[in-house]
Amino acid sequence: MYRDHKTPSYKKLYLDKKNAKISGVCAGIGDYFGIDPMVIRIAAVIFCLIGVPFVIIGYILLALFLDPKPKDLYENPKESEFWKSVRTEPSNTVRDIRYKFRDIERRLRAAEAHVTSPQYNLHREINDLDK
Secondary structure, three states, rough: OOOOOOOOOOOOOOEEEEOOOOOOHHHHHHHHHOOOOOHHHHHHHHHHHOOOHHHHHHHHHHHHHHHHHOOOOOOOOOHHHHHHHHHOOHHHHHHHHHHHHHHHHHHHHHHHHHHHHHHHHHHHHHHHHOO
């Protein structure tokens, strides 16, 4: 089967062949939603035993049409956790990023106030006299 080799997407559902038991569908769903793959596997087995045929059909379709997760999708585990939080809790991610930008802006303003203060200029002129 031909698979299109596009640029990897952080928000796309992939087969997780590294943690796969059969084809990586449950591991991929677990990775995408930030849930332990074993929970997904147990739920799939329970639904199969109850007699829900859509689980088997869905599993086979996902196994056929999902691309395997690229090995170089994330540069490090911290980046992986960030993108997982974006997929599972986007409002928290936006809040965290907003907080980080506010903290950076606060520190930048403090540095700017220090550099533009008269005391900074006086200390700089005194240090220039020593040279």
